Amino acid sequence: MITNRLSDEAVGVAEVLRDQLRQAGGVDLLRGAVAEPERRADAERILGGIGAWELNPLSDGVELEAAAMISQVAGEVGLPYPVAERLGHAEGAAATALVSATDNRHIASHADLDLAWSAVDFRGHAYDVVARSGELLGTKLGPFASEFTVQRRAERLPRTAALVTTLQGWWLLGLLKKSLTDTARYTREREQFGRALRGFQSVAFGLADMAVALDGLEELAKYALWSIREDGDGETALTDALSLRVAALEAAQVVLRGAHQYHGAMGFTDEVDVSWLSRASQSFRRLPEGESATQELLAARMSQYGFAAIFAETRTPDDANGEDRRAERG
Amino acid sequence: MLDYGETTEVADLRARLGKLIDENIDPSYLGAFTDDPADLETAQAFCRVLGDNRLLAMAWPEEFGGRGASYWEQTALREEMWARHEPRGAQYMGINWVGPILMRHGTSDQMARHLPPIAAGEVIWCQGFSEPGAGSDLPALRTRATRVDGGWRINGQKVWTSYARMAQWCFLLARTGPQESRKDGITVFLLKMDQPGVQTRPINSMLGNHHLNELYFDDAWVPDADVLGEVDGGWSIVNEVIAFERVGIARYARCERLLGQARAQLGEGWADLPATLRSRWALAYLHTRRARLLAYKVVEAQVNGNLDPATAASYRIAVTSLDQEVAEVLMDVVGSWSLGTPDLTRVFERAVEDHWRYAQASTVASGTIEMQKQLLARSMS
Numbered sequence: 106m107i108t109n110r111l112s113d114e115a116v117g118v119a120e121v122l123r124d125q126l127r128q129a130g131g132v133d134l135l136r137g138a139v140a141e142p143e144r145r146a147d148a149e150r151i152l153g154g155i156g157a158w159e160l161n162p163l164s165d166g167v168e169l170e171a172a173a174m175i176s177q178v179a180g181e182v183g184l185p186y187p188v189a190e191r192l193g194h195a196e197g198a199a200a201t202a203l204v205s206a207t208d209n210r211h212i213a214s215h216a217d218l219d220l221a222w223s224a225v226d227f228r229g230h231a232y233d234v235v236a237r238s239g240e241l242l243g244t245k246l247g248p249f250a251s252e253f254t255v256q257r258r259a260e261r262l263p264r265t266a267a268l269v270t271t272l273q274g275w276w277l278l279g280l281l282k283k284s285l286t287d288t289a290r291y292t293r294e295r296e297q298f299g300r301a302l303r304g305f306q307s308v309a310f311g312l313a314d315m316a317v318a319l320d321g322l323e324e325l326a327k328y329a330l331w332s333i334r335e336d337g338d339g340e341t342a343l344t345d346a347l348s349l350r351v352a353a354l355e356a357a358q359v360v361l362r363g364a365h366q367y368h369g370a371m372g373f374t375d376e377v378d379v380s381w382l383s384r385a386s387q388s389f390r391r392l393p394e395g396e397s398a399t400q401e402l403l404a405a406r407m408s409q410y411g412f413a414a415i416f417a418e419t420r421t422p423d424d425a426n427g428e429d430r431r432a433e434r435g
Numbered sequence: 436m437l438d439y440g441e442t443t444e445v446a447d448l449r450a451r452l453g454k455l456i457d458e459n460i461d462p463s464y465l466g467a468f469t470d471d472p473a474d475l476e477t478a479q480a481f482c483r484v485l486g487d488n489r490l491l492a493m494a495w496p497e498e499f500g501g502r503g504a505s506y507w508e509q510t511a512l513r514e515e516m517w518a519r520h521e522p523r524g525a526q527y528m529g530i531n532w533v534g535p536i537l538m539r540h541g542t543s544d545q546m547a548r549h550l551p552p553i554a555a556g557e558v559i560w561c562q563g564f565s566e567p568g569a570g571s572d573l574p575a576l577r578t579r580a581t582r583v584d585g586g587w588r589i590n591g592q593k594v595w596t597s598y599a600r601m602a603q604w605c606f607l608l609a610r611t612g613p614q615e616s617r618k619d620g621i622t623v624f625l626l627k628m629d630q631p632g633v634q635t636r637p638i639n640s641m642l643g644n645h646h647l648n649e650l651y652f653d654d655a656w657v658p659d660a661d662v663l664g665e666v667d668g669g670w671s672i673v674n675e676v677i678a679f680e681r682v683g684i685a686r687y688a689r690c691e692r693l694l695g696q697a698r699a700q701l702g703e704g705w706a707d708l709p710a711t712l713r714s715r716w717a718l719a720y721l722h723t724r725r726a727r728l729l730a731y732k733v734v735e736a737q738v739n740g741n742l743d744p745a746t747a748a749s750y751r752i753a754v755t756s757l758d759q760e761v762a763e764v765l766m767d768v769v770g771s772w773s774l775g776t777p778d779l780t781r782v783f784e785r786a787v788e789d790h791w792r793y794a795q796a797s798t799v800a801s802g803t804i805e806m807q808k809q810l811l812a813r814s815m816s
Contacts, residue, residue: 106438106440106442106507107438107439107440107441107507107731107734107735108436108437108438108735109437109439109728109731109732109735110436110437110735111436111437112436166436167436170436170437286816289815289816290816293815303812303815306809308812309808309809309812309813310805310808310809310812312811312812312815313748313752313807313808313809313811313812314808316745316749316811316812316815317749317752317753317811320729320732320746320749320750320753321722321725321726321728321729321753322725324725324728324729324731324732325721325724325725325728327437327728328437328439328724328728330437331437331438331439334437335440348721348724351718351721352721352725397714400714400717400718401710401714403717403721404713404714404716404717407717407720408698408705412720412721412724414691414695414720414723414724415449415514415518415688415691415727416518416688416691416692416695
């Protein structure tokens with residue numbers, strides 16, 4: 106029976122976390138951690154306090170949904186902590202980063218934190234993290250980005266890759282939802298030419314486009330989660346996770362572009378949350394592979410593994426091998 | 436907990452519908468409204484087959500010719516039909532919104548007279564809404580209903596009326612209050628088309644036959660028994676009609692089927708397509724899933740009785756934009772065949788050309804995408 110509602114437990118956990126993050130300052134946690142990176146420990150403590158690190162998302166459906174909702178609520182404040190990477194960690198690791206299969210430079214937010222790191226790529230390959238620089242990039246768009254080196258393992262972990270990718274999608278969903286809420290409020294309050302910005306049709310249309318992009322993203326995020334629960338070997342789930350990522354990158358462009366535009370100059374200032382959320386979104390949007398590469402990979406996987414649909418005829422056996430080679434080449 | 440798996444009941448229904456279509460509809464069929472009148476006859480015959488199997492108005496109560504099926508079964512029916520070029524022809528309107536609205540607002544006499552023929556596939560309805568001076572601004576409509584002994588005389592003009600020339604009944608909006616009353620002076624009439632005061636005229640277009648017509652009323656007659664709801668109280672009914680109508684067509688289903696066929700049709704030639712096109716195809720396929728999931732969100736809200744206009748508008752914007760995105764991708768995939776061909780064996784290429792033409796209307800019909808965006812933006816807190 107089709108239902109697009111998450112379990113009450115998952116929704117309940119989200120409410121508790123949202124309340125605690127609000128009390129802890131919301132986006133101020135991000136502002137504080139950029140100034141003093143060691144304050145990321147506050148985020149870890151809050152998440153630990155609600156039992157986030159005891160969840161086992163790959164073996165329990167309710168815990169999987171709870172992990173997704175925790176990621177979303179963390180995203181709403183751009184929480185400075187590797188939430189998706191820790192909640193989705195591979196067995197034997199404490200946090201699992203996403204890496205590119207084609208780029209030799211590996212970099213991810215918070216990889217400096219002293220955790221037992223491993224890595225996976227979008228093709229499902231597993232990696233050992235063999236060395237970490239421990240230094241932060243410290244730029245405006247990558248305040249917590251840190252380099253590391255990896256060594257590919259023989260095993261593949263497509264289900265873990267699907268989980269980390271999907272939880273990152275939920276994190277970005279939360280961030281974009283908050284950005285739209287703030288923008289909708291600002292366009293209602295800010296007046297020009299004697300009326301609210303939202304009264305101008307071009308602004309109203311822009312807000313509608315942002316809302317539609319987010320509504321669709323939320324449903325795809327739920328679908329990707331369900332796919333992880335249902336798909337034991339993880340190949341289908343990984344394709345669905347990549348499709349979520351493609352939709353998330355598209356939505357991020359629509360929503361954050363609109364958020365910047367309709368906030369005017371105010372939207373660039375450190376005073377306004379949207380300015381911080383836009384910056385915090387960057388490491389997810391650009392790493393380990395950007396929009397074009399992710400789209401190309403998705404197209405190849407759709408041919409190789411199919412794409413669940415009611416009237417599906419995507420995969421033809423004759424082509425599967427050829428597409429496989431393209432997928433491997435990336 | 437989340438679940439996107441279909442029940443056996445729904446899967447069985449799909450199989451049953453697929454079999455009925457295979458048995459009754461030629462693979463080259465592109466809908467009821469082509470240049471070949473035989474296609475219209477095919478649709479009318481198929482409706483009776485569905486009606487005989489109680490599959491036409493499945494979700495309706497048994498007393499009105501349905502079999503009390505679930506919203507999800509009704510959704511599967513919509514998907515299967517639209518994916519196969521709507522072999523019900525014009526009947527989907529009667530099922531999707533005329534019937535449900537009559538059940539909500541009709542008298543027992545109106546329900547008894549009008550619902551069973553719809554469920555049996557024996558009657559076609561048209562929608563008398565738009566006028567030359569009232570398109571998106573529907574409350575500006577001027578067609579006038581004047582009270583006389585025992586009923587009403589209708590005078591005025593409607594335009595863009597799909598299926599007007601084949602319809603036996605018209606779900607008509609007319610002004611009963613003063614012109615300046617706008618939304619507060621509109622009444623819904625159930626008007627019999629076969630009478631001297633009603634004239635129709637086709638409007639030739641790129642969409643195909645029967646999609647666009649003009650309707651003229653010159654002292655047309657409606658008895659009191661065919662006034663739906665309260666006099667001057669029609670606007671609330673209009674809003675419900677629009678809500679039903681806007682989620683009634685599973686456009687994503689045909690998009691999905693054609694995108695899937697594109698991949699299978701090209702076989703080994705797929706790898707020779709430009710990488711950009713393969714990427715656009717993948718994106719369109721993903722957007723198709725997105726629209727389907729938004730449709731399911733609407734259906735779930737209908738099941739729970741809490742569908743709000745913003746949720747419906749969001750889906751509508753996504754699915755109508757999708758229709759046009761998919762049309763462009765498919766036209767690129769078929770290349771020189773995109774201009775169409777009389778060769779009936781080129782089923783896929785003909786379907787793509789047909790889809791592109793019809794998709795142009797998707798962001799206009801049943802309310803423009805601009806109106807949907809306005810509605811959605813206004814609903815934001």
